[in-house]
Amino acid sequence: MGCCKEEEPKWLWVNGPIIVGAGPSGLAVSACLKENGVPSLILERSDCIASLWQHKTYDRLKLHLPKQFCQLPLFDFPENFPKYPTKHQFISYLESYAKHFSITPKFKQSVKVAEFDGVCGFWKVQTQDFQYLSKWLIVATGENAEAVIPEIPGIDKFKGRVMHTSVYKSGTEFINQRVLVIGCGNSGMEVSLDLCRHNAIPHMVVRNSVHILPREMLGISTFSIAMALLKWMPLRIVDKLLLLVANLTLGSTDKLGLRRPKTGPLELKNATGKTPVLDVGALSQIKTGKIQIMPGVKEITKIGAKFLDGKEGEFDSIILATGYKSNVPSWFKGSDFFTEQGMPKTPFPNGWKGENGLYTVGFTRRGILGTANDAKNIARDISEQWREFKGFCKNFCTTKNLSDNQGICF
Numbered sequence: 001m002g003c004c005k006e007e008e009p010k011w012l013w014v015n016g017p018i019i020v021g022a023g024p025s026g027l028a029v030s031a032c033l034k035e036n037g038v039p040s041l042i043l044e045r046s047d048c049i050a051s052l053w054q055h056k057t058y059d060r061l062k063l064h065l066p067k068q069f070c071q072l073p074l075f076d077f078p079e080n081f082p083k084y085p086t087k088h089q090f091i092s093y094l095e096s097y098a099k100h101f102s103i104t105p106k107f108k109q110s111v112k113v114a115e116f117d118g119v120c121g122f123w124k125v126q127t128q129d130f131q132y133l134s135k136w137l138i139v140a141t142g143e144n145a146e147a148v149i150p151e152i153p154g155i156d157k158f159k160g161r162v163m164h165t166s167v168y169k170s171g172t173e174f175i176n177q178r179v180l181v182i183g184c185g186n187s188g189m190e191v192s193l194d195l196c197r198h199n200a201i202p203h204m205v206v207r208n209s210v211h212i213l214p215r216e217m218l219g220i221s222t223f224s225i226a227m228a229l230l231k232w233m234p235l236r237i238v239d240k241l242l243l244l245v246a247n248l249t250l251g252s253t254d255k256l257g258l259r260r261p262k263t264g265p266l267e268l269k270n271a272t273g274k275t276p277v278l279d280v281g282a283l284s285q286i287k288t289g290k291i292q293i294m295p296g297v298k299e300i301t302k303i304g305a306k307f308l309d310g311k312e313g314e315f316d317s318i319i320l321a322t323g324y325k326s327n328v329p330s331w332f333k334g335s336d337f338f339t340e341q342g343m344p345k346t347p348f349p350n351g352w353k354g355e356n357g358l359y360t361v362g363f364t365r366r367g368i369l370g371t372a373n374d375a376k377n378i379a380r381d382i383s384e385q386w387r388e389f390k391g392f393c394k395n396f397c398t399t400k401n402l403s404d405n406q407g408i409c410f
């Protein structure tokens with residue numbers, strides 16, 4: 001009987017923290033560490049930095065918060081960037097960012113297991129190729145690591161195309177098609193709008209309530225207004241003001257089949273992570289009927305869908321705009337720092353630090369702004385320990401002809 005003993009993966013000692021994920025969060029924390037004299041190693045499952053932005057977003061995507069809220073620490077956006085940069089501009093900024101700080105992640109390293117070894121006092125991080133060892137583990141895999149694909153009765157029978165928004169690029173593939181868009185967050189709204197602009201016929205499923213705010217109020221971004229008001233008044237009052245202006249400028253969304261939640265938009269974002277829709281044009285297409293609002297789906301049939309109100313419709317394609325989730329529970333083991341949903345249990349602003357050298361960056365439900373905050377906190381914290389640890393490292397590592405961010409093999 002042939003026996004093939006699986007080869008033990010090679011061990012790599014990392015000089016500095018291990019960062020999992022080369023998105024904006026991983027890059028930001030690596031840059032802040034470097035600024036404090038601490039080397040680090042980023043492990044990235046994909047073949048490039050910012051893979052969410054490069055591989056999983058549609059062509060027409062723009063940041064919907066103004067640029068001052070979306071830049072990473074220590075290195076600003078170029079002056080000539082517009083108020084709302086395009087995704088291509090954002091990616092080129094991130095590439096310059098990595099270059100500026102000489103950040104060279106190790107690509108195609110998908111972390112399968114990460115666990116603290118209490119005996120040796122190190123984090124053991126396993127990818128398909130290696131086992132990495134470090135005193136610090138920084139989780140930067142994001143709140144949007146995997147697409148949420150809900151089980152919708154009958155979806156396997158559907159004859160047309162079914163895709164998640166993470167693979168949608170442009171409406172050019174859907175010209176003249178009747179498309180069912182399931183979900184009405186920012187992705188559902190913007191994909192429906194893009195479909196309209198390509199002469200497709202989108203029908204958007206709204207099974208629940210949703211907050212829609214104008215992206216700007218009197219030429220000032222709604223998000224900037226909210227941030228400014230929050231310095232002076234409680235969240236609930238800010239929410240009331242935002243809703244007052246939203247109702248004045250957009251009219252009642254309830255009449256269009258878009259009921260507002262009882263909880264205000266910012267309070268809801270903080271409590272559940274549900275981001276309010278910042279409208280960039282979908283609402284006016286809903287008003288003209290070019291985007292049709294549909295109730296919850298009862299089941300999908302071969303040729304279309306049956307809805308909870310008893311109506312039926314025929315569709316050529318289905319786009320799941322059903323959101324994203326963290327993937328931390330699938331690879332992070334042996335600690336109860338994270339919830340079952342893969343978010344830190346400790347709420348903002350203290351969720352960035354765990355025990356035994358564990359850190360998280362980008363799990364604040366506050367977009368890039370939250371990332372920048374975490375990255376600075378982590379770098380400050382680790383750099384204090386680093387100075388002490390460096391002495392130990394010097395004795396430990398025999399091979400000295402390696403650059404800062406390479407692992408030492410033994």
Ligand SMILES: Cc1cc2nc3c(=O)[nH]c(=O)nc-3n(C[C@H](O)[C@H](O)[C@H](O)COP(=O)(O)OP(=O)(O)OC[C@H]3O[C@@H](n4cnc5c(N)ncnc54)[C@H](O)[C@@H]3O)c2cc1C
Nearest residue numbers: 021023024025044045051063064110111141142362367368
């Ligand atoms: C369509 C869209 C638009 C958005 N627009 C904005 C905006 O305008 N402003 C804003 O502030 N926020 C926006 N966000 C939120 C956005 O997710 C974050 O702001 C930002 O991308 C978060 O960066 P991150 O590095 O934390 O996560 P990500 O960008 O998701 O990066 C995480 C990285 O980790 C890698 N990874 C995951 N699992 C593993 C593993 N097991 N092993 C190795 N690598 C792994 C991934 O491949 C990825 O490269 C948007 C999100 C989406 C989906």
Ligand SMILES: NC(=O)C1=CN([C@@H]2O[C@H](COP(=O)(O)OP(=O)(O)OC[C@H]3O[C@@H](n4cnc5c(N)ncnc54)[C@H](OP(=O)(O)O)[C@@H]3O)[C@@H](O)[C@H]2O)C=CC1
Nearest residue numbers: 062063064150183184185186187188207208275321322323
């Ligand atoms: N321009 C930009 O900057 C953009 C930013 N984004 C950001 O990306 C993140 C993800 O957004 P998005 O992809 O819209 O995800 P969201 O999680 O915000 O929205 C998911 C939507 O899908 C619905 N849904 C989930 N499961 C089902 C189901 N089984 N049946 C019917 N509906 C379902 C949800 O409804 P329910 O509420 O009932 O659960 C919700 O309407 C957000 O932070 C968003 O702001 C996204 C696009 C553009």
Ligand SMILES: O=C(O)C(=O)Cc1c[nH]c2ccccc12
Nearest residue numbers: 065269275276278365366367368
């Ligand atoms: O665009 C996103 O997904 C974000 O997470 C940005 C964001 C953080 N906090 C908010 C509050 C209201 C609208 C968007 C955001």
